[in-house]
Amino acid sequence: MLQLLLIIVAVVGLLVVMRREAGALPALAVLAATGIVGILFGSPLLGALLLIGAVAVAVCGLPALRRQWLTPRIFATFKKVAPKVSDTERTALEAGSVGWDGELFSGKPNWEALMAYGDDGLTDEERAFVDHQCSVASGMTNAWEITRERADLPPELWAYLKKEGFFGMIIPKQYGGLGFSAKAQSAVLQKLAVNETLMVTVGVPNSLGPGELLLKYGTQQQKDHYLPRLADGREIPCFGLTGPRAGSDATSIPDTGVVCKQMVDGEEVLGLRLNFEKRWITLAPIATVVGLAFRMFDPDGLLGGENDLGITCALIPRDTDGMEIGRRHHPIGSPFMNGPIVGKDVFVPLDTIIGGPEMAGQGWRMLVECLSVGRCITLPSGATGTSRYALGWSGGFARIRRQFNLPVAEMEGVQEPLARIAALSYISQAAVMETANMIDKGDKPAVPSAILKSQLTEFQRDLLSHAMDIHGGKAVTLGPRNYIGIGYSANPVAITVEGANIMTRNLMIFGQGAIRCHPYVLEELAAKDADDLKAFDKAFFGHAGLIFGNTARAFTQGLGLGKASTPFDEVAAPYAQEVARLSAAFGLCADAAMASLGSALKSREMVSARLGDVLSNLYLTSMVLKQWRASDKVESEAALMHYSCTLLLHRAEQALIELFDNLPNRGLGKLLSWLVMPLGRRWTTPHDDLTREIAQKVSRHSALRSKLLGNTWDQQEEGQQDNPLARYNALLVDYDRAEALYRTVNKAYAKGELPVEALHPEQRFAAAREAELISEEDARFMAEYETEVLAMLTVDDFAFDAFAQQQEKVVWHNAA
Ligand SMILES: Cc1cc2nc3c(=O)[nH]c(=O)nc-3n(C[C@H](O)[C@H](O)[C@H](O)COP(=O)(O)OP(=O)(O)OC[C@H]3O[C@@H](n4cnc5c(N)ncnc54)[C@H](O)[C@@H]3O)c2cc1C
Numbered sequence: 032m033l034q035l036l037l038i039i040v041a042v043v044g045l046l047v048v049m050r051r052e053a054g055a056l057p058a059l060a061v062l063a064a065t066g067i068v069g070i071l072f073g074s075p076l077l078g079a080l081l082l083i084g085a086v087a088v089a090v091c092g093l094p095a096l097r098r099q100w101l102t103p104r105i106f107a108t109f110k111k112v113a114p115k116v117s118d119t120e121r122t123a124l125e126a127g128s129v130g131w132d133g134e135l136f137s138g139k140p141n142w143e144a145l146m147a148y149g150d151d152g153l154t155d156e157e158r159a160f161v162d163h164q165c166s167v168a169s170g171m172t173n174a175w176e177i178t179r180e181r182a183d184l185p186p187e188l189w190a191y192l193k194k195e196g197f198f199g200m201i202i203p204k205q206y207g208g209l210g211f212s213a214k215a216q217s218a219v220l221q222k223l224a225v226n227e228t229l230m231v232t233v234g235v236p237n238s239l240g241p242g243e244l245l246l247k248y249g250t251q252q253q254k255d256h257y258l259p260r261l262a263d264g265r266e267i268p269c270f271g272l273t274g275p276r277a278g279s280d281a282t283s284i285p286d287t288g289v290v291c292k293q294m295v296d297g298e299e300v301l302g303l304r305l306n307f308e309k310r311w312i313t314l315a316p317i318a319t320v321v322g323l324a325f326r327m328f329d330p331d332g333l334l335g336g337e338n339d340l341g342i343t344c345a346l347i348p349r350d351t352d353g354m355e356i357g358r359r360h361h362p363i364g365s366p367f368m369n370g371p372i373v374g375k376d377v378f379v380p381l382d383t384i385i386g387g388p389e390m391a392g393q394g395w396r397m398l399v400e401c402l403s404v405g406r407c408i409t410l411p412s413g414a415t416g417t418s419r420y421a422l423g424w425s426g427g428f429a430r431i432r433r434q435f436n437l438p439v440a441e442m443e444g445v446q447e448p449l450a451r452i453a454a455l456s457y458i459s460q461a462a463v464m465e466t467a468n469m470i471d472k473g474d475k476p477a478v479p480s481a482i483l484k485s486q487l488t489e490f491q492r493d494l495l496s497h498a499m500d501i502h503g504g505k506a507v508t509l510g511p512r513n514y515i516g517i518g519y520s521a522n523p524v525a526i527t528v529e530g531a532n533i534m535t536r537n538l539m540i541f542g543q544g545a546i547r548c549h550p551y552v553l554e555e556l557a558a559k560d561a562d563d564l565k566a567f568d569k570a571f572f573g574h575a576g577l578i579f580g581n582t583a584r585a586f587t588q589g590l591g592l593g594k595a596s597t598p599f600d601e602v603a604a605p606y607a608q609e610v611a612r613l614s615a616a617f618g619l620c621a622d623a624a625m626a627s628l629g630s631a632l633k634s635r636e637m638v639s640a641r642l643g644d645v646l647s648n649l650y651l652t653s654m655v656l657k658q659w660r661a662s663d664k665v666e667s668e669a670a671l672m673h674y675s676c677t678l679l680l681h682r683a684e685q686a687l688i689e690l691f692d693n694l695p696n697r698g699l700g701k702l703l704s705w706l707v708m709p710l711g712r713r714w715t716t717p718h719d720d721l722t723r724e725i726a727q728k729v730s731r732h733s734a735l736r737s738k739l740l741g742n743t744w745d746q747q748e749e750g751q752q753d754n755p756l757a758r759y760n761a762l763l764v765d766y767d768r769a770e771a772l773y774r775t776v777n778k779a780y781a782k783g784e785l786p787v788e789a790l791h792p793e794q795r796f797a798a799a800r801e802a803e804l805i806s807e808e809d810a811r812f813m814a815e816y817e818t819e820v821l822a823m824l825t826v827d828d829f830a831f832d833a834f835a836q837q838q839e840k841v842v843w844h845n846a847a
Contacts (some may be wrong), residue, residue, distance in 0.1 A: 041065045041081060049583035050593065052576045055092020057084050058537025060425050075387070094568060102568040108560075111565070113559055115629035119282045122396045126475025127403035129548050130469055135649050138581040138618030140611055142597050145657055150214075150468045157215035161319040161742065164195045165222040169744035170751030174518070200565040201243060201783060203736045206258035213470035217412040217463050223744045225756075227521045231367040235313045235412060236261065238405035239398065239529075241268035241346055241385075243345040248386040248397050255653040257320070257346070264542050266678035267761070269318035271309035272398070272669045278442040281324075281532045282395060288343060291331040293378045294362055297602050301333060303345070303384075305353075305377040313528075316359045316370040321347045322385070324394050325376075334388065345383040353377035364521030402529075404470055406480040410525050411463045414491035416742070417518060418456035420756060424515060425452055426761025427728040429501055430766055431820045436771075436777055438730070439501070443719070446726030448497035454675045454717070455490040457737055461658035462487060463650050471562025478544045480649045485535040488525040495519045510827025514755045521633040537636035540643030544573060544634075550577060551627070552814045578622050583704060584615035589709045603656050604668055604786040606676040609713070610652050613683050616707040617645045620690060627696045637693065644686035652679040665734035670724040674717040681714040688712065755823070762819060769816050772796070772809055778806050 044061035048054075062085035070076025090096050090618035136138040153161065171188040184192075184847055192198065202208025202215050205508040210221070216237060223230045242261050245253055260266040284309030292299050307325055315321070326341040329336065349356060355373040362369050374555045381388045385397070391811065429449055441446045468481050499506045499519055506515050526532045530539065546552050549572035558567035586612070587593045595611035597604050621642055628635055657676050659668075687707060694700035728735040740756070747757040773792075777787050784802060789795040791830045793814065800810035 032070075034073060034077050035689035036070050037065050037074060037077055037081070039561075046583045046587060049579040050587060054190050054576065055088050058092065059088045060193070062088060080211075085676040086288075098564070098568055101483060102564060102571070105571060106564055106567050108127050109365070109555065110559055111554060111630045114555060114633060118811070119395060122398045123477075124543060124547050125546075126399040127475040127480070128473075130476055130479070132476065132478040132482075132544060132646070132650060133548040133550070133612045133644060133654060135653070136585060136613040136618060136621070138577065139595070140614050141652070142599075142607060142617040144600055145653060146660070148465075148469055148472050150661060152463075153212070153218060154342065157211055157218070158750050160195075160209070160211075160695055161215070161218045161222055164197070165219055166744050166746060166748075168192060168195075168197070168229065169223060169225045170748060170754070172229050173212060173511070173752045174226055174228075177228050177510075178364070178366055179308050183368070184228060188229070192233065192606050196262060197233045198236045198264050198267070199242070199258075199262030200233075202246070202258050202262040205348070206254065207257065208260055208262040212565055213408055213467035214464060217408050217467045219413075220412035220418030221419065222744055223612050224413050225744050227365045227413070227417075227518050227524075228367045230413045230416065231313065231365065231524070231735055234409040234667075236268050238409040239401050240270040240440050243401045243405060244270075244322060244344060244385050244397055244824070245346075247401060248390055248393075250373055250382075250387045250824050252382075253346070253385065266319045267314055267317055267319050268322060269312050269314040269372075270324075271307070271312045271315065272312050272324045274307070276311050281529055282342065284324060284326060284342070284363050286323075286325040288325040288327045288345070289335045290327070290331070290381075291378075292333070293750040295378075295380075300380050302378055302380040305345075305347070305374050305379065307374045307377075308371070309373070310371045311369060312370045315367045315372050316357055318356070318368075319349050320356070321356070321372060323347055323351065324398065326634060327391050334391070336416055342394035342398075343391050344385045344394040344397055346381060346385060347374075347379055347383060348375065351377055351379060353590040362521070362524050365516055365524060372516075375568070378380075381649070400475070403475045403477040403480045406484045407470060408463075408475055409465050411459070411466075413525060415456070415463045415680065416453065416493055417491050418459050419743050420518075420741055421494055421515065422449075422452045422456050422729060423736075423743060423759060424450060425498045425501045425758045426736060427756070427763060428823070429726075430730040431759070431762050431823060432503075432505075433773075440726060440730035443500055446722055448501055448727040449729060450674065450717075450722040452494045452497050453725050454742075455494045455680055455737060456467075458655055458679065459490055460485050460739070461615060463656040464658050465654040478540060478548055478646075478792065479650060480513060481530065481535050481539045481543065481678055482650050484529055484644075486647050486651060487530045487538070488522075489532060491525060493520055495795075496690065505824065505826060508826040512827050513823060527552050533841040536691070537640040540647060541621070541639040542633065542643075544643070545625060545639075549621070555674070563622065563749070574622070578619065581615045581622070585612065585707045586709060587618050588612035588615065588708055591710070599656060599660055602672060603659050606652060606680065607656055609676075609680050610649050610656070613649055613687070614646065616687060617642070617649065617683075617709065620645070620687065620703055623760045624690070624694065624700055625655075627694065627699055633820040635695070638690065641646075641686045641693070643689040645690075647782070648679045648683035651674055652683070655679070665738050667724055667728045667733070667735045668738070670721045670728075674721040674725060677714060677721075678715045681716055684712050684714045728736070730763075731766060732760070736763075758819065758823060762823070764818070765812075765816055768809075769813065772805060775799070775804060 041061060045058060048057045048061060050333040062081050064748055066085055067083030067454055067726055068549050069081055077515055091101060132143050134144055144363060162602050168188065168191060171185065177184060196209045199208035199220065200211045200738050220230055220234050245257055257266060272281050274284060274286060288303040288305045291304050292301055305325060319354035322344060324342055327340040328338055329340060330338050353375050354377055359370040382600055402588045407798055417737045426449060429436050429445050462483055466476060466483055469476055498515055502515065506513060509516050551570045597607035599607045624638055624642060632639060691700040691704040743756060744754060745756050745760055747754045776795050779799060785795060785798045789798045796813040801807045810835055832838060835841045
C-alpha cells in the first residue's frame with residue numbers, strides 16, 4: 032500500500048514539476064523525499080530506486096555538475112549530427128519576426144500575448160476608400176469582356192486605378208501614396224477579388240516588388256524619383272526573379288550582372304553588364320520599370336572586393352538597350368499582364384542597384400525580408416475575398432434554384448458544401464485580418480505568411496470546387512452570365528506563385544518554423560557555430576526541460592487534467608484549451624521528429640508537412656478564437672465558430688495521427704501516440720446539426736450572411752456592370768414571401784385545383800390568380816420574382832463559330 036502511495040506521489044509530483052518546467056531542484060526534492068520516506072517506512076527497495084533517480088537528476092540537472100562531464104559529450108555528438116544551415120537558409124531563417132507561431136511552438140501558448148494585439152479597425156479614410164473607390168472599380172469589371180474579348184482590363188479602369196492611387200497603397204503619403212495599413216490593403220484586395228484579374232493587377236505592385244524594396248532599401252534619390260511615380264501609376268513596376276532554370280529554387284538563378292566600364296555619352300561609366308532570361312513576370316508586358324534579381328560578379332575587381340558578390344536587385348527602365356520585353360504568357364483563367372523578359376548585354380550604371388552599390392550582394396536578404404509581409408496579404412486576401420463572393424453567389428443560387436419542388440438549399444447534400452464554404456470563409460477572414468493587424472502592430476510574420484499563403488489558397492481551391500458543384504451546369508457553361516467559372520479556372524495561379532503550395536507546406540512551414548520559432552533550436556545552432564559550451568549547455572538543457580514539460584502537459588491534458596486557463600467565454604474556451612493541449616503535443620512531436628531523424632528530417636518532407644499541418648491548423652484556430660472574442664456576434668455565428676474550430680482541430684489531430692503512423696521509428700510513433708492521445712482522438716468532423724443551421728442562414732437574408740459578405744461589392748448602381756451578388760441578395764430579401772406563395776400554388780396544383788398543363792411556375796401563378804387562390808398583388812410580385820429567378824438561372828449560347836480563333840478551320844458539320 033505504502034509502495035503504491037509513494038509511486039503515485041512521485042509520479043504526480045514529477046508531472047507537476049515537469050508541467051511547470053520548474054527545473055531540476057524541485058524534481059530532485061520530490062524524488063529524494065519519497066525515497067527517504069520509502070527507506071524509513073519499510074519500502075527500502077523502492078526508496079533506494081527513488082534516491083538513485085534523485086542522484087541522476089542531480090547529475091544531469093544541476094549545471095555545475097553536468098558541465099563537468101555530460102555537456103561536453105552531448106556537445107560533441109550534436110556538432111556531428113546537427114543539420115548544416117547554408118547561408119541562404121540562414122538568411123531566410125533570420126528574416127521576419129516570431130510572434131504567435133512561437134507561442135504555439137512553445138507548447139504553452141500565452142493567450143494574453145495574442146490578446147495584446149488591439150485592433151483599431153480601419154481609419155475613416157480607409158473605410159471610405161473600400162466603400163467607394165473599390166465599389167467603383169469592381170463595378171467597372173466584366174469578367175467575360177476582360178477575359179475573352181479584351182484579354183486586359185478596360186482602359187477606363189486602368190485610368191481609374193492609377194488616378195485613385197490603387198497602385199500606391201503601400202507607399203507613404205509623403206511620396207504621394209495612400210499609406211494604407213495592412214488591414215486596409217487586405218480589405219481592398221478582398222473586395223476587388225470579385226474579379227481575379229483586377230485583384231492580381233492591384234495586388235502585385237503592392238506586394239513584393241520595386242515599391243516595397245525601394246521603401247525599405249532604396250537610396251533617398253531612388254525613393255524621391257520612383258515612389259511618387261509608382262504611387263500615381265506613371266510608372267508600372269514588375270519584379271523578375273524566376274527564369275526557365277530557377278523556379279522554387281530561386282537562389283539558383285543563372286542570370287548575371289558583371290561589373291564593367293562602358294562609355295556613355297562620351298564618359299566612362301562604372302556599371303553592370305546584365306544577361307538574363309526571366310519568365311512569368313507579372314505586369315512585365317506593360318511595365319515601365321523592371322526590378323531584376325541577378326547574380327553579381329566583379330571579375331576585374333573594379334569594386335575592390337571579391338568576384339562573386341551574390342544575388343543583387345536593380346531597377347532597370349523598360350527602354351534600356353538590350354531588353355526584350357512586351358510579349359505575353361497566357362495564365363490559366365485570367366489574362367492579367369504576365370510575360371517574359373530577356374536581356375542581352377544590357378548595360379546599366381551601378382546606381383540602378385536598389386540601395387546603391389553598397390547593397391550589392393544583399394538581394395536575397397532583401398527579398399526574404401520583404402516576402403513575409405506581402406505574402407501575408409496579397410494572395411490570402413484574394414482567397415478570402417473569393418470565399419466571400421463564392422459564398423454569396425452559392426447561397427443565393429442554392430436558395431432560388433428549385434428542384435423536386437424545393438430550393439436545392441434545403442437538400443442536405445447541398446447544405447454540406449454550402450456550410451463548408453461558409454466555414455472556410457469564416458476562418459480565412461479571421462486569419463487574414465488578424466494577421467494583417469499583427470503587421471500593423473509591427474510584426475513581420477514569416478512562418479504565418481507561409482501558413483496563410485498555402486492554407487488559404489488551398490481553401491480557395493476547395494471552396495471554389497464546392498461552389499461549382501452547387502451551381503451545377505450554371506457554372507459549367509462559360510459566357511457573360513457565368514460569374515464563377517473564370518475565377519475557378521484561374522485558381523492554380525494562386526496555388527503556384529509566391530512559393531508553390533507543395534513546397535511551402537512540405538518544406539517551409541515546419542522547416543522554417545522548427546528552427547525559427549523553436550524556443551531553443553536557434554540558440555543551440557548558434558552555440559554550435561560559436562563553439563560555446565556554456566551557451567550550448569543552457570540552450571540544450573532548457574530544451575530538455577521543454578521536452579519534459581510538453582510531455583507532461585500533453586499527457587495530463589490528454590487525460591483531461593489541468594486544462595490551461597484562457598481568456599475566452601464559455602463558447603470559445605474549450606477550443607482554446609484544445610489549442611493549448613495540441614500545442615504541447617505538437618512541441619513534443621516536433622522535438623521527437625528532430626531528435627529521431629536529425630538532418631534526415633529535411634528530406635522527410637511528408638513528416639515535415641504533417642507537423643506543418645498541425646502548426647497551421649492551430650494557428651488558424653487561434654485566429655478564429657481571437658476574431659470571436661473581439662467581434663459583435665450575430666445569430667448562428669456560434670454554430671459557425673463551433674464548426675470552424677471543430678474542423679481545424681480535427682485536421683490538426685488527423686495530422687498528428689498520420690505522423691505517429693509514419694514516423695520511421697515505429698516504437699517512437701507508438702509511444703508518442705500513447706502519450707499525446709492516452710484516451711484516443713478527441714475530434715471528429717463537424718456535426719450535421721451545425722451544417723444544417725449554417726447552410727440555412729447563409730442561403731437566406733440573415734445577419735450571419737450579411738456579416739460574412741462584408742467587404743464585398745454588393746450594390747448595383749446606375750452605369751455599373753451587372754452585379755449578381757446584389758441580385759441574389761435582393762431575391763433573398765423577398766424569398767420568404769415567395770416561398771409561402773410557391774407552397775400555396777404547388778399544393779393547389781397537386782390537389783388538381785389548377786389546370787394540369789400549368790407546368791411553368793409563371794403559368795401556375797397566373798392560373799392561381801384566376802382561381803383566386805392568390806391576390807393580384809401576390810401574382811404581380813411572383814411574376815417579377817420568377818422573371819428575375821429565370822434571369823439568374825439562364826446561361827449563354829453562342830453562334831456555331833464563335834469560339835474558333837481561326838475561322839478557316841471551322842467545319843460547319845450540319846450546315847444547310
Ligand atoms: C502566373 C504566374 C505569375 C508569376 N509572377 C511572377 C513574378 O511576377 N515574378 C517572379 O519572379 N516570378 C513569378 N512567378 C513565378 C512563380 O513564383 C514560380 O512559378 C514559383 O516560384 C514556382 O516555380 P515553378 O513554377 O518553376 O515550379 P517548380 O520549381 O518547377 O516546382 C514544381 C513543383 O515542385 C514543387 N517543389 C519544388 N521544390 C520543392 C521542394 N524542395 N519540396 C517540395 N516540393 C517542391 C513545387 O511546389 C511545385 O509543385 C509567376 C508564376 C506564374 C505561373
